[in-house]
Amino acid sequence: xxxxxxxxxxxxxxxxxxxxxxxxxxxxxxxxxxxxxxxxxxxxxxxxxxxxxxxxxxxxxxxxxxxxxxxxxxxxxxxxxxxxxxxxxxxxxxxxxxxxx
Numbered sequence: 202x203x204x205x206x207x208x209x210x211x212x213x214x215x216x217x218x219x220x221x222x223x224x225x226x227x228x229x230x231x232x233x234x235x236x237x238x239x240x241x242x243x244x245x246x247x248x249x250x251x252x253x254x255x256x257x258x259x260x261x262x263x264x265x266x267x268x269x270x271x272x273x274x275x276x277x278x279x280x281x282x283x284x285x286x287x288x289x290x291x292x293x294x295x296x297x298x299x300x301x302x
Contacts, residue, residue, distance in 0.1 A: 225267040228287045232295035234260040234278060242278040244287075 230244070237260045244252040251274070254264045268274075271288035276295060285293065 225269065226271055226287070226289040227265065227267055228289075228291045228293070229263070229265040230254060230276070230293050230295060231263040232261070232293075232297070234262070234296075235298040236260075236300060238279045238299060242276065244285075245275045245277055246272070 234242075234256060237256060237258070240256050240258075242254045242256055242262065243250045244254065251268060252264065252266050254262050256262050256278070268287060272286070274285055274287050275282050276285050278297060279299065281297065281299065287293070
């Protein structure tokens with residue numbers, strides 16, 4: 202009986218320790234922005250910027266990165282923003298055509 206209790210205790214301890222590790226999700230954002238006005242975009246959550254994305258001179262971008270959780274984020278470029286849902290393994294392609302006066 203003591204062996205069963207000890208085994209159960211070890212299993213529970215392992216589950217507890219595993220639950221403490223930060224599970225990261227991996228996502229990829231790529232795309233093209235026409236009429237480029239800025240060289241960076243950002244991904245934000247409720248607490249602020251979680252990733253700055255480099256925009257190349259031709260308007261293209263391709264970034265793979267880790268996030269702490271799946272959920273709603275904002276993709277922000279210049280004066281434009283849109284809500285996006287990101288989850289494990291997402292490969293999101295974004296195309297923007299910005300016509301500023």
